[in-house]
Amino acid sequence: MSRYVGSKWRKTAAIRKSAPLAQYVPDTLKMTGASLLDRLNQYGMVYIKPDLGMYGNGVMRVERRGDVYSYQVGNKRRDFARYSDLYRSIKRRTGSRRYLVQKGIHLLKYGGRRFDLRVMVQWSPSRTWETTGIIGRVAAKNKIVTNYHSGGKIVAADALLRAHTDQPASKLQALSRLGAQAGAAMQQAFPGVYVIGLDVAMDKSMHPWILEVNTRPDPYIFKKHPDRKVFRKIMRYAKAYAKK
Structure with a gap:
């Protein structure tokens, strides 16, 4: 086996x-508030995913376009005017589970x-x-x-x-x-x-x-x-x- x-x-x-x-x-880090913001500023789009998980469950696409931050889960997208609000919303979804942030590949x-x-x-x-x-x-x-x-x-x-x-x-x-x-x-x-x-x-x-x-x-x-x-x-x- x-x-x-x-x-x-x-x-x-x-x-x-x-x-x-x-x-x-792709550039991959453990997700924290600082690492997610840094990679968003660097790449404009990243994916975050649970360290433990299957079938794409929990994967989110996170973007920064000018002063607008957003993330998408499934086919639903949410927009935020401030990074702090975006991250707070993401953390409500991820809880205490370890997540990774990965450079977004188009x-x-x-x-x-x-x-x-x-x-x-x-x-x-x-x-x-x-x-x-x-x-x-x-x-x-x-x-x-x-x-x-x-x-x-x-x-x-x-x-x-x-x-x-x-x-x-x-x-x-x-x-x-x-x-x-x-x-x-x-x-x-x-x-x-x-x-x-x-x-x-x-x-x-x-x-x-x-x-x-x-x-x-x-x-x-x-x-x-x-x-x-x-x-x-x-x-x-x-x-x-x-x-x-």
Whole structure:
């Protein structure tokens, strides 16, 4: 059975320690009133997310536009004239739970809706890390998260990328290599990890950003992959490390 690691902070730190991977990790800090304000001033838009959480629950998009501060949860947005009022409202939602603040990546869109990519990476029977599948997730209308459990739609990755680049295949190959590197970094930090799912955003320059690392990724979204062999391979590999 593959080891589960819940803390987003610990997983982000593990990936960031790898020199080849650090350039793909957005600036991420533990959220305080000071760190949120500083990154808002620096980037204009950030995401805050619970350190422990799944399916996009609790994720908020926070923005500063001139003298107006705002945050969005689900499809509801609230505006504030002062930062102190914004932060007070956010803290009422987060309570005592640890949250992270992450540089906001402006996701590419498909049909007017934001999308990211799920990169499935597994420890193979030949004892190497291998990217076994990449699939796209398109957010529901006006939603800020792409998760399938939050109403997101599963779409073939090459179809999403083709709208933004004339080299979708090379981009997917690069993501496959990135996934294998991330798997090795995670296993080094957390022995017993045999599968990860990377949530990857592509920005307008087609630079990939690792938004999150999941150590219990849902394999069943790959049943919607256009190549049926992909899902069968994922499940075959999963059976192999389930015996460990």
